[in-house]
Amino acid sequence: MNKKIIIFLIGIICTVGLMACQKTNMNQSNISDTEETYKTVLEMEMNANYSSSDPFENGRLFCVSKDIEILDAEVYFQMDGDSGIVEIKDRNSDEVLWSNTWNEKVSGDTVTVSLNNLQKEKEYVVRFTGTKINHAVVKVSFESELVQEKSRPSK
Numbered sequence: 001m002n003k004k005i006i007i008f009l010i011g012i013i014c015t016v017g018l019m020a021c022q023k024t025n026m027n028q029s030n031i032s033d034t035e036e037t038y039k040t041v042l043e044m045e046m047n048a049n050y051s052s053s054d055p056f057e058n059g060r061l062f063c064v065s066k067d068i069e070i071l072d073a074e075v076y077f078q079m080d081g082d083s084g085i086v087e088i089k090d091r092n093s094d095e096v097l098w099s100n101t102w103n104e105k106v107s108g109d110t111v112t113v114s115l116n117n118l119q120k121e122k123e124y125v126v127r128f129t130g131t132k133i134n135h136a137v138v139k140v141s142f143e144s145e146l147v148q149e150k151s152r153p154s155k
Helices: 002-035
Strands: 040-047 056-064 068-080 083-090 096-103 106-118 124-131 135-142 147-150
Touching (some): 040 056, 040 147, 068 083, 068 096, 083 106, 096 106, 124 135
Antiparallel strands (some): 040 135, 056 124, 056 147, 068 106, 068 135, 083 096, 083 124
């Protein structure tokens, strides 16, 4: 009789343990699903050897797959140099959608910006212009599956 009770209790303990593990896995699965967001990051890293011209420029092209009224972006900037300008603009019209200038050394600055009325038939550029640059990093992050980096401009 004692053996039957012991086997019964072990069975209950195992069942409770398996249910607890299953519940934990379901909770972790839900967390992963909600935390997975599509992110496009346009990144430029330059040092003194990047270009012999002063000021020098670097840029990354992007487009959107459908018209967007407001698109939020996070801009990270780090620089060891004289001055740097980061612009986000319409590539064809040169209309500046956002711009910021930093002077001297910047150890890491993050700014959230809103870009208005982006159109799917247009191309946009993140452009960095720097003078006397020893090192600079520009990262622009978009949390949207509608933003796509382009390797070459359209005609």
